[in-house]
Amino acid sequence: xxxxxxxxxxxxxxxxxxxxxxxxxxxxxxxxxxxxxxxxxxxxxxxxxxxxxxxxxxxxxxxxxxxxxxxxxxxxxxxxxxxxxxxxxxxxxxxxxxxxxxxxxxxxxxxxxxxxxxxxxxxxxxxxxxxxxxxxxxxxxxxxxxxxxxxxxxxxxxxxxxxxxxxxxxxxxxxxxxxxxxxxxxxxxxxxxxxxxxxxxxxxxxxxxxxxxxxxxxxxxxxxxxxxxxxxxxxxxxxxxxxxxxxxxxxxxxxxxxxxxxxxxxxxxxxxxxxxxxxxxxxxxxx
Amino acid sequence: xxxxxxxxxxxxxxxxxxxxxxxxxxxxxxxxxxxxxxxxxxxxxxxxxxxxxxxxxxxxxxxxxxxxxxxxxxxxxxxxxxxxxxxxxxxxxxxxxxxxxxxxxxxxxxxxxxxxxxxxxxxxxxxxxxxxxxxxxxxxxxxxxxxxxxxxxxxxxxxxx
Numbered sequence: 001x002x003x004x005x006x007x008x009x010x011x012x013x014x015x016x017x018x019x020x021x022x023x024x025x026x027x028x029x030x031x032x033x034x035x036x037x038x039x040x041x042x043x044x045x046x047x048x049x050x051x052x053x054x055x056x057x058x059x060x061x062x063x064x065x066x067x068x069x070x071x072x073x074x075x076x077x078x079x080x081x082x083x084x085x086x087x088x089x090x091x092x093x094x095x096x097x098x099x100x101x102x103x104x105x106x107x108x109x110x111x112x113x114x115x116x117x118x119x120x121x122x123x124x125x126x127x128x129x130x131x132x133x134x135x136x137x138x139x140x141x142x143x144x145x146x147x148x149x150x151x152x153x154x155x156x157x158x159x160x161x162x163x164x165x166x167x168x169x170x171x172x173x174x175x176x177x178x179x180x181x182x183x184x185x186x187x188x189x190x191x192x193x194x195x196x197x198x199x200x201x202x203x204x205x206x207x208x209x210x211x212x213x214x215x216x217x218x219x220x221x222x223x224x225x226x227x228x229x230x231x232x233x234x235x236x237x238x239x240x241x242x243x244x245x246x247x248x249x250x251x252x253x254x255x256x257x258x259x260x261x262x263x264x265x266x267x268x269x270x271x272x273x274x275x276x277x278x279x280x281x282x283x284x285x286x287x
Numbered sequence: 288x289x290x291x292x293x294x295x296x297x298x299x300x301x302x303x304x305x306x307x308x309x310x311x312x313x314x315x316x317x318x319x320x321x322x323x324x325x326x327x328x329x330x331x332x333x334x335x336x337x338x339x340x341x342x343x344x345x346x347x348x349x350x351x352x353x354x355x356x357x358x359x360x361x362x363x364x365x366x367x368x369x370x371x372x373x374x375x376x377x378x379x380x381x382x383x384x385x386x387x388x389x390x391x392x393x394x395x396x397x398x399x400x401x402x403x404x405x406x407x408x409x410x411x412x413x414x415x416x417x418x419x420x421x422x423x424x425x426x427x428x429x430x431x432x433x434x435x436x437x438x439x440x441x442x443x444x445x446x447x448x
Contacts, residue, residue: 046380047325048347055427062426078433083444086337091366092326092378116430119297205343218337219444267337268445275446287337 019061030242033170033175045113045150051094053150054114060192061110061118068121076283080130081137087215087267088138093206097141107233111140113149124287126233130280131225139213146211147202160261202249209254209260217263220271226260322361324349330437331372335360338441351379369422408437 014028045053068074081099085091097115102108104120111117117140127133143149200208209226217223230251246252327347332339335358343365345351351374354363361376417424435443 020317052410055413056416056422056425058427058430059422059424062423075433079435079440079443082435085438086440086444090375090377091337092329094326095431096328096434098433100426100430116427175311209433240299268441269338270445270447272446 006198018107018283039184047094050147050150054063054112054116056116057149057192058118060189061112061116064192065102065104065118067121069189070101070286071282073101075098076279077096077124077133077137080134081141084134084215084219085141085145087218088141088145089211093144093271097144109136109140111149113144113147113274115144116192117141117144123285124284127190127229127284128223128232130149130224130276131222131227133280134219134221135216135226137227138215139250142211143200143204146204146207148200148208151201151204158226204256205248206254209258213225213258213261214264217265218267220266220268223261229256230254230258319354319386319405320352322351322353324351324378326378329374329378331363331365331374333372335362335373337437339373341368341437345374353379 014161016026017023018025076193078099082097085097094116095115097117099117099119101124102118105122105124106120107126109117109119109123117137119136119140122162123136125134127136209230213223213226217224299301304362324345329345329349332342333342333344345366349366351361351366352372354362355363356362356376359376362374363374363380364370365372366431416422
């Protein structure tokens with residue numbers, strides 16, 4: 001997916017707004033400051049804003065991948081994922097968590113900030129049980145629950161997106177947003193690229209592993225399933241060019257970190273391991 | 288330099304929008320008081336457990352009286368009754384925007400502007416973006432189509448037939 005050219009800084013951006021007569025110098029300065037402060041806040045976006053930004057990112061990602069057309073596989077992954085999300089650190093996000101399978105040999109999973117989680121067939125084929133499939137979905141859910149996607153945008157870039165978004169929102173219905181549409185689109189494109197290619201910080205990855213393991217235990221899955229999956233993923237780039245593994249810390253450090261996680265008790269009732277196994281085996285033929 | 292007036296609600300609302308973006312997404316333990324939901328759909332459960340029965344379903348920005356917040360759960364009054372239930376604390380936000388932030392940034396902001404800042408603004412921004420970027424949201428919309436109740440999700444998860 002081609003990367004757009006690096007954008008100008010927030011200052012040049014705001015200066016252009018002044019030149020175009022959309023704001024005066026004082027307003028531009030105030031907006032810049034507010035955008036910078038918001039970008040540095042622990043939670044610069046409300047769940048609703050996160051959702052709309054996430055939708056823009058997901059639309060961008062879909063331009064790089066083709067959805068897998070099988071309704072049965074998508075329904076299985078979606079129901080499993082939405083159920084697992086109930087055990088996450090943030091079970092209710094603005095419009096909920098949604099899952100879809102991408103028809104690609106790459107070993108990859110991408111989570112948009114709005115709760116849209118995309119998993120490739122290549123990655124699904126690496127799972128050997130519903131426990132391991134659940135482990136991978138939990139890991140992605142946690143990235144959304146803890147807001148890792150937005151955090152991985154550089155501070156200045158995030159400030160620019162907020163500034164542009166606010167400016168655009170302020171002109172809603174006015175049709176003058178075209179001037180900034182290109183830069184906003186570049187910001188979205190860049191975030192999508194970050195999520196597809198380079199992933200999250202190492203700290204975020206360790207945190208996603210830890211929370212995923214807890215979620216597995218709470219949902220009555222084998223908490224060791226995540227470690228097994230991590231061990232099995234290839235150490236080198238696989239077909240398709242983008243390796244799940246190159247985006248993450250080394251397997252050995254992830255496994256080390258996972259060993260010490262205290263686990264909650266099982267919270268779900270009437271688990272049928274036999275049924276989980278049977279349906280996974282039926283579905284995996286279609287991965 | 289002549290300033291073109293922006294259409295729509297103007298600059299004060301942009302300041303408001305930016306201030307609104309600093310809303311606390313995951314509040315800590317709360318003293319009793321009213322809060323609003325910050326997600327499109329949230330559930331009140333009979334006890335502080337993911338698998339507890341659902342007592343009520345709330346829409347976006349619904350007002351809820353919170354008795355206390357602890358361990359990620361808010362003990363709340365079920366609206367329209369004197370029953371007590373439990374919600375995910377992360378689904379709730381402060382009822383009003385931080386007053387200091389609003390005053391400092393936007394003198395003379397009216398009550399209706401405060402209300403409007405929370406509604407439709409962001410959806411309108413998406414419409415504008417869709418047109419200008421020729422972004423295709425059809426697959427994103429398709430992804431969001433399927434919705435399941437917590438009870439049915441838990442039944443599926445456990446492997447119930």
